[in-house]
Amino acid sequence: MPRMLPFPSRRLWAAAGAALSSALIVCGSVAVAQQDKYTISVPGGLSFAEFRGYEDWSVISLSKSEKHFAVTLGNPIALEAFRAGIPDNGKPFPDG
Structure with missing residues (x-):
């Protein structure tokens, strides 16, 4: 059983x-x-x-003054441009 x-x-x-x-x-x-x-x-x-709309953007640079922080953000198009060497290669940033 x-x-x-x-x-x-x-x-x-x-x-x-x-x-x-x-x-x-x-x-x-x-x-x-x-x-x-x-x-x-x-x-x-x-x-x-x-x-x-800016939540997925990445930080490009950070600066600090005595009282504040400032963050520069970039969308995926701007990040690809930085990876391609812009602005050092003399090409303009793409629109977007």
Whole structure:
């Protein structure tokens, strides 16, 4: 006769249900937070919506003054131009 496993207790089912509920709440919160990314703003009125489209650009240079940092970003077209030797080779930067 095959050996039968004992039926899980109510505590085990309650713990599993609580864990599943918690996981679903966390996943839902992450999805809502990602949707609201562009509604965030910093003091002074600058909002993340103003940076839309620049998120995937790469850093070309970084400069620092006594109070501020400045970052120069470049899109993939500009990065390819730098890799090709522009501006040292005398060619103009491509549009884009």
